[in-house]
Amino acid sequence: MLELFRDANALWVLAGTTLLGISSGVLGSFAFLRKRGLMGDVLAHSALPGICLAFLFTGSKNPLWLLIGATLTGLLASLFLSWITRFSKIKEDTALGLVLSTFFGFGIVLLTQIQHSDFGNQAGLDKFLFGQSASLVGTDVVMMGSIAFILILLVSLFFKELKLLCFDANYGKSLGFPMVGLDFFLMLLLVVAVVIGLQAAGVVLMASLLITPAATARYWTERLDHMIIISACIGALSGLVGTILSSVATKLSTGPLIVLAVTILFFISMFCAPKRGLIAKWLRLIQTRQKVRQEQIYQAWNQLGTQTTTLTALSEQSNLSPAQIRRWLNQKKRGGQVVEGSPDTFTLSSTSWKEASDTALLGLYMEMWHMYEDIETDCSIQDIEQLSDLPESLRAQLQYYLQKHISEEDQAKTYHSMKKVGIEL
Amino acid sequence: MSSIWIILTGALIASSCAFLGCFLILRRMAMLGDAISHSILPGIVIAFLVSGSRDPLPMFIGAAVFGLLCTIIIQLLRNQGVQADAAMSVSFTALFSIGIILISLFTQQVDLDLDCVLYGEIAYVPYDTWTWHGIDMGPRAMWGAGAAFLLSLIIVRLFYKQFKLTSFDPALAMAIGIPVAVFHYLLMGLVSITTVASFESVGAILVVAMLIVPAATAYLLTERLGVMLGLSVLIGTLCSICGYFLSVVLDASIAGCMTMVAGGLFALAFLFSPHQGVVTRWWIRKKLRTQI
Numbered sequence: 001m002l003e004l005f006r007d008a009n010a011l012w013v014l015a016g017t018t019l020l021g022i023s024s025g026v027l028g029s030f031a032f033l034r035k036r037g038l039m040g041d042v043l044a045h046s047a048l049p050g051i052c053l054a055f056l057f058t059g060s061k062n063p064l065w066l067l068i069g070a071t072l073t074g075l076l077a078s079l080f081l082s083w084i085t086r087f088s089k090i091k092e093d094t095a096l097g098l099v100l101s102t103f104f105g106f107g108i109v110l111l112t113q114i115q116h117s118d119f120g121n122q123a124g125l126d127k128f129l130f131g132q133s134a135s136l137v138g139t140d141v142v143m144m145g146s147i148a149f150i151l152i153l154l155v156s157l158f159f160k161e162l163k164l165l166c167f168d169a170n171y172g173k174s175l176g177f178p179m180v181g182l183d184f185f186l187m188l189l190l191v192v193a194v195v196i197g198l199q200a201a202g203v204v205l206m207a208s209l210l211i212t213p214a215a216t217a218r219y220w221t222e223r224l225d226h227m228i229i230i231s232a233c234i235g236a237l238s239g240l241v242g243t244i245l246s247s248v249a250t251k252l253s254t255g256p257l258i259v260l261a262v263t264i265l266f267f268i269s270m271f272c273a274p275k276r277g278l279i280a281k282w283l284r285l286i287q288t289r290q291k292v293r294q295e296q297i298y299q300a301w302n303q304l305g306t307q308t309t310t311l312t313a314l315s316e317q318s319n320l321s322p323a324q325i326r327r328w329l330n331q332k333k334r335g336g337q338v339v340e341g342s343p344d345t346f347t348l349s350s351t352s353w354k355e356a357s358d359t360a361l362l363g364l365y366m367e368m369w370h371m372y373e374d375i376e377t378d379c380s381i382q383d384i385e386q387l388s389d390l391p392e393s394l395r396a397q398l399q400y401y402l403q404k405h406i407s408e409e410d411q412a413k414t415y416h417s418m419k420k421v422g423i424e425l
Numbered sequence: 426m427s428s429i430w431i432i433l434t435g436a437l438i439a440s441s442c443a444f445l446g447c448f449l450i451l452r453r454m455a456m457l458g459d460a461i462s463h464s465i466l467p468g469i470v471i472a473f474l475v476s477g478s479r480d481p482l483p484m485f486i487g488a489a490v491f492g493l494l495c496t497i498i499i500q501l502l503r504n505q506g507v508q509a510d511a512a513m514s515v516s517f518t519a520l521f522s523i524g525i526i527l528i529s530l531f532t533q534q535v536d537l538d539l540d541c542v543l544y545g546e547i548a549y550v551p552y553d554t555w556t557w558h559g560i561d562m563g564p565r566a567m568w569g570a571g572a573a574f575l576l577s578l579i580i581v582r583l584f585y586k587q588f589k590l591t592s593f594d595p596a597l598a599m600a601i602g603i604p605v606a607v608f609h610y611l612l613m614g615l616v617s618i619t620t621v622a623s624f625e626s627v628g629a630i631l632v633v634a635m636l637i638v639p640a641a642t643a644y645l646l647t648e649r650l651g652v653m654l655g656l657s658v659l660i661g662t663l664c665s666i667c668g669y670f671l672s673v674v675l676d677a678s679i680a681g682c683m684t685m686v687a688g689g690l691f692a693l694a695f696l697f698s699p700h701q702g703v704v705t706r707w708w709i710r711k712k713l714r715t716q717i
Contacts, residue, residue, distance in 0.1 A: 038456055094644075098641055101684055105682075105687075105688065108630065108680065113676065215508065256522035263518070
């Protein structure tokens with residue numbers, strides 16, 4: 001492990017993969033929010049014809065030419081993509097697959113032609129696509145690093161515009177921003193980010209590095225600026241971990257290990273993230289369920305009208321099974337709010353009895369609130385948890401409607417009972 | 426003779442892929458073919474390690490299991506609220522990486538050519554023949570692709586109504602009591618089997634191309650599902666025939682040329698489709714304007 005840090009070449013590789021993680025993490029966030037996560041896959045595949053064409057025209061394997069070729073075909077692919085979705089009824093996902101496979105097929109045709117004809121020094125062209133991060137040298141990393149730096153600089157300069165593009169493109173248009181131009185600009189940045197990564201990482205790794213850090217970061221925050229920073233950190237971290245692991249286990253190549261590292265981070269976040277994670281959601285669900293159960297039982301108890309009642313009466317009143325109510329009662333018995341007298345007869349303590357009537361009253365108030373739209377108040381219905389949360393003026397209004405409602409209901413009841421016995425009104 | 430075998434195999438693969446591709450396009454899951462064809466790699470490696478041979482049957486089973494596993498993971502992630510594109514790329518890139526790591530861990534035992542998995546070489550198809558009771562029955566890949574095509578045809582014919590409804594209006598299908606999830610996984614199973622049966626001979630990319638491009642072309646030409654299915658099979662066959670001759674002329678990969686022909690046919694449909702083509706619509710608008 002320590003040897004890794006003494007070996008200059010390995011350090012270059014480490015720096016390269018970390019930079020790659022940062023730049024694709026930053027740009028991937030935008031791709032993710034525009035629902036273009038599979039774009040990385042498409043751009044990475046469509047680089048193949050560009051690489052082959054650059055080689056055919058220049059006859060050299062100078063990475064700069066290959067990069068330019070790959071960028072050009074990548075841009076062409078993204079243009080085709082937007083044309084196909086704009087001018088026909090074909091949907092985004094079909095267009096993605098279409099462009100990906102056609103460009104790659106064209107690339108294979110070119111590649112096999114180059115191989116069959118006598119171009120000599122063509123070996124390793126396809127390696128450009130599979131990636132070989134172990135062979136990164138200083139100059140490669142310097143080039144990658146400077147391009148990555150320019151990309152991040154551009155993103156921070158145009159942050160506001162890109163944010164607008166991701167969240168509300170139509171609004172941006174109405175403000176007078178050139179949204180189509182901005183979309184193309186973002187595409188250009190994405191293409192460059194994918195292309196500089198290809199050489200080091202290969203097609204599949206770029207597809208993964210572009211979207212997985214962004215999807216992971218989305219679990220931790222609701223703000224775009226935080227999301228980009230977290231996504232960059234996750235990209236960098238997985239680049240680091242993957243490279244270090246592959247230097248420890250020399251048989252394993254770096255690319256797949258980086259993918260695995262970032263996937264593991266994704267799954268950890270999916271389960272453990274504080275607000276949006278699965279475990280947090282699951283806990284919230286249980287809490288809500290318990291709260292609703294308590295409200296149901298309190299309301300039923302209140303409607304029965306006595307502080308002492310039986311299990312069967314509660315069960316009939318609330319439409320809950322006896323077992324469900326028994327579980328709740330046992331929980332409350334431990335807290336001392338419920339006392340069991342003779343078997344299956346329960347007495348609610350006076351504080352809980354008060355709480356039960358409050359809950360029932362709040363339930364009625366809420367019904368009124370939903371029913372009558374002309375109630376004037378500044379507070380929102382979601383903020384009300386218990387009776388004491390209601391401001392005095394609001395409570396008075398709700399009380400007024402409740403009484404009106406009850407008297408109307410009474411009138412209707414009398415009317416029906418009078419009709420039943422045949423009295424004309 | 427060998428060119429006929431190649432064209433026939435290519436046509437069968439293209440037809441069976443295009444046929445199922447219609448449903449994928451209608452369900453907006455076109456990229457699934459790409460995901461499946463990448464994620465079967467660990468299945469192939471594991472089958473190879475377990476059986477210790479290059480027998481096609483264990484490999485086929487391993488690959489099909491992992492193809493289906495990939496679709497299940499994607500569906501699980503989507504049910505947990507993960508965005509569709511993210512769910513897809515997370516699962517297939519992870520499975521593909523596991524496959525590559527397995528290959529590099531067991532390099533001595535595994536004699537698999539990665540290039541061959543991705544590019545495939547349909548030109549070698551005629552040399553791998555199937556002998557039955559001493560009679561040479563033609564290329565094995567052709568029989569595999571044919572069997573997969575037949576299976577899809579039978580299953581789709583049996584449940585045509587259900588497949589149609591679950592593709593166009595899953596909510597209605599669920600409301601009238603069709604088990605939508607069962608038909609989803611049935612389709613996924615068929616796609617996995619077809620992908621696995623085809624990719625060995627033509628490579629992952631041609632499978633993706635044939636799943637999407639002919640079906641998308643047919644989608645532009647008609648508005649009826651039955652016609653679309655027939656057209657896509659026809660277009661797939663055409664791609665195979667033209668692609669083969671193009672590859673002879675250009676001296677390049679047959680699979681790549683078939684993809685290019687498919688792309689070219691799509692471009693034609695995109696521009697000149699009778700009702701939806703870009704040029705035809707422009708022409709109709711111009712005629713209307715002069716009339717007015």
